[in-house]
Amino acid sequence: MLTQEDIYDSYCLAQKDYIKKYKSKHWENEYDNRAVEFVAESLPDFRNNSLADGLNRSRDTKEEFIKNHFESLIQELGREFVYSNLETLNVGNNKNFLKIENTEYDNLKIECPSDNVKKNIWLLPSDKVIGKTKPFVDFQNDATAKDIQLALREGFRSIEHVKRYTTTGMGTDQGKLGNMHALGIVADTAGVKMGELGTTTFRPPYTPLTFGTIVGRNVGEFFDIFRKTPIHEWHEKNHAEFENVGQWKRAWYYPINNETMEEAVQRESKAARESAGILDASTLGKIDIQGTDASEFLNRVYTNAWSKLGIGKCRYGLMLNEDGMLYDDGVTTRLDENHYIMTTTTGGAANVMSKLEDFLQTEWPELDVFLTSITDHFATVSVCGPNSRKILNKIIPNLDLSDENFPHMSCKHAHIGKIKCRVMRISFTGEHSYEINIQANYGKSVWEKCMEAGKEFNITPYGTEAMHLLRAEKGFIITGQDTDGTMTPIDLQMDWIVSKKKYDFIGKRSLYRSDTIRKDRKQLVGLITEDPKEVLEEGAQIVSEVNKKPVEMVGHVTSSYYSPNLNKSIALAVVKSGKQMMGQKLFVPMENKTINVTVTDSVFFDKENKRLNA
Amino acid sequence: MLNYTSSITENKNYADLIINEISPIMKLNLRGKKKEFLPTVEKTLNMILPTEPNTSSSSEKLTAIWLSPDEWMIFSNNIAEKNNNNYEIEEILYNNISKKSFGSVANITDQFVMINLNGTKIFELFSFGTPFDFSEFKEKKGSTAQTILNHIDVIIHHKSNNNVNLFVRRSFSEHLWSWINDCASRL
Numbered sequence: 001m002l003t004q005e006d007i008y009d010s011y012c013l014a015q016k017d018y019i020k021k022y023k024s025k026h027w028e029n030e031y032d033n034r035a036v037e038f039v040a041e042s043l044p045d046f047r048n049n050s051l052a053d054g055l056n057r058s059r060d061t062k063e064e065f066i067k068n069h070f071e072s073l074i075q076e077l078g079r080e081f082v083y084s085n086l087e088t089l090n091v092g093n094n095k096n097f098l099k100i101e102n103t104e105y106d107n108l109k110i111e112c113p114s115d116n117v118k119k120n121i122w123l124l125p126s127d128k129v130i131g132k133t134k135p136f137v138d139f140q141n142d143a144t145a146k147d148i149q150l151a152l153r154e155g156f157r158s159i160e161h162v163k164r165y166t167t168t169g170m171g172t173d174q175g176k177l178g179n180m181h182a183l184g185i186v187a188d189t190a191g192v193k194m195g196e197l198g199t200t201t202f203r204p205p206y207t208p209l210t211f212g213t214i215v216g217r218n219v220g221e222f223f224d225i226f227r228k229t230p231i232h233e234w235h236e237k238n239h240a241e242f243e244n245v246g247q248w249k250r251a252w253y254y255p256i257n258n259e260t261m262e263e264a265v266q267r268e269s270k271a272a273r274e275s276a277g278i279l280d281a282s283t284l285g286k287i288d289i290q291g292t293d294a295s296e297f298l299n300r301v302y303t304n305a306w307s308k309l310g311i312g313k314c315r316y317g318l319m320l321n322e323d324g325m326l327y328d329d330g331v332t333t334r335l336d337e338n339h340y341i342m343t344t345t346t347g348g349a350a351n352v353m354s355k356l357e358d359f360l361q362t363e364w365p366e367l368d369v370f371l372t373s374i375t376d377h378f379a380t381v382s383v384c385g386p387n388s389r390k391i392l393n394k395i396i397p398n399l400d401l402s403d404e405n406f407p408h409m410s411c412k413h414a415h416i417g418k419i420k421c422r423v424m425r426i427s428f429t430g431e432h433s434y435e436i437n438i439q440a441n442y443g444k445s446v447w448e449k450c451m452e453a454g455k456e457f458n459i460t461p462y463g464t465e466a467m468h469l470l471r472a473e474k475g476f477i478i479t480g481q482d483t484d485g486t487m488t489p490i491d492l493q494m495d496w497i498v499s500k501k502k503y504d505f506i507g508k509r510s511l512y513r514s515d516t517i518r519k520d521r522k523q524l525v526g527l528i529t530e531d532p533k534e535v536l537e538e539g540a541q542i543v544s545e546v547n548k549k550p551v552e553m554v555g556h557v558t559s560s561y562y563s564p565n566l567n568k569s570i571a572l573a574v575v576k577s578g579k580q581m582m583g584q585k586l587f588v589p590m591e592n593k594t595i596n597v598t599v600t601d602s603v604f605f606d607k608e609n610k611r612l613n614a
Numbered sequence: 615m616l617n618y619t620s621s622i623t624e625n626k627n628y629a630d631l632i633i634n635e636i637s638p639i640m641k642l643n644l645r646g647k648k649k650e651f652l653p654t655v656e657k658t659l660n661m662i663l664p665t666e667p668n669t670s671s672s673s674e675k676l677t678a679i680w681l682s683p684d685e686w687m688i689f690s691n692n693i694a695e696k697n698n699n700n701y702e703i704e705e706i707l708y709n710n711i712s713k714k715s716f717g718s719v720a721n722i723t724d725q726f727v728m729i730n731l732n733g734t735k736i737f738e739l740f741s742f743g744t745p746f747d748f749s750e751f752k753e754k755k756g757s758t759a760q761t762i763l764n765h766i767d768v769i770i771h772h773k774s775n776n777n778v779n780l781f782v783r784r785s786f787s788e789h790l791w792s793w794i795n796d797c798a799s800r801l
Binding site for chain 2: 216217218221222225226227228229230233248288290291292336338339361369370372373374375377378416417418419420438439440441442443444445446451
């Protein structure tokens, strides 16, 4: 026997949309429209469940199920009874059915606007013009509401196009934070309903994630990756201060007895010139180059010629971009007929490797050349100074270190004990220098041996800051410090390293462009301050006339130090038409004063290179 | 006499995971695409180099990992001596391959640190910091992957069930070791 509750359930199942559909198609002639409308509008649909279960078990379609059920009710109870019960089951009488009397909500007064139309506000109104505000929608990509509106003004209608134009929803949250607002703003602006816009492709994360899940353990000491040299532990034990160079931690300077950085650097620089200094150069990039076309390959990537470099000899090279601007530099050594080892700058190593491999695979696939990164395989210990030869002789006594057998810019294979190593006589300080390249796991031991052997010569470990000072005294450039991607070798006064005979090399064509041959380009020069104790600030602008308005800047300072070996301030700078300005007075206006400087040659110390063979 | 200092000096034991560096292990990088290259290497090493991507092959003494269509990494299965760095195989290969211009042979023994991970939680640990899907990898012994772990380039070699070799550049190894231990402590 069906109860009143069953009847109620059957009506509940007939939801508004379905009923409207049946009303128009099926029920119009069969049932009373009044009853249908009543069911549609007055009955809540929260009691669908019991009949929904029946529907699930039934083989009938939903429409058939409802119709059959309704008909069975009428047959069983009579049409009149059903319809009369319909009348009693309106909203006001639900309490009878639910058996609830006198609820506490009866006298509840709900205050709402007279036009109780619900509306979502996707973009809050502002008293400012939207162009002057920054209503951010996508917090990761900084896309704002005005960007979205601009996209629509530009004619983008598809939500996928709006997404790509504005980058809204393209962050790691994939729009989980801002996409609904973006859709709302697009809909409001385009004057359509949100549902008509569709959505962008739904991508993970499908469910909300914590930021911690995205970030992982990249917090605290794991916030950033760092690389250490094989000698790092020694530097730490000897109280080195470190600086970040690329991802590397490099020893910056080694303060003793509460020295300031300036004091430590002055002491280290002086010691390197007067007796012996030692530097951890392990971070320099090293690329093993092998193949029958290795020489041709180097001819194409460097500005100078390589075919005639003898086996066991080293050569300095400049690498340019296609635009003719300096990209990287370093010393490359010929180990065998078809075998070279290239060194790159510390920060540029990965990019150089990638660029060279790219050229080999895409531009010059015909070349028989293979590149292998071996940066981490070697520890590099650089010993420089007038006593460097004596120190090396103590460590590798069976290696003939005479200038005849082992001249500047050459390489020897050697053994320290039973461990094979390569020793190169190359110098970045202008001093007589040796670089020992040894398998990384023996690097710390070699360093300690050098320190032990150099004790009688007061060997002094020096960091990157002293290295920068020493090379500046010699006018050697640092790629990225004295260059900024706009300097050609000619701007750097390094015409001597650009081959005029070679058929081609990367960037050659660009060196002949009208802009790159302009005589008033910024060119590398030296600067000497009028007051020898006045050290210029790196980055300071240079002017030729102090009172000219507007101020016309002719260049800027790229490197500046107080040289303990020259007892005066020195600086490298790039100045417009610098080559023609030797001896000319220029000015460096600072906040409280103007510093008078004189343009000089960029080599300040040992111009004859006598110390290389000292 | 020089002392040997590896970047990782400790072994770590966690529940279901043991981690340690294995050194010294000789490692060589081989590159070549000439037709003489593969037969010469295989004859010299008495083993076949894998040519299927992301696989490896092994002999009694050596394991070869495929790195790219013309690049392989060879490493010794046994620990080398610390008091010298003369590797006979390197010399023979250099003479047979590099000197004859069939390809290139480069010693990368200390370029990479080999960390061995043993236990059932290896891939759970990797999931902390790599985007790589290991579902197929862990089913196949000898499979290899070049991916990133905590933003650091690594080569991963599936040595045997629940035993994996991880190769990382030496300069990154200390940082990665520290990160691995941090993650392992949270498993």
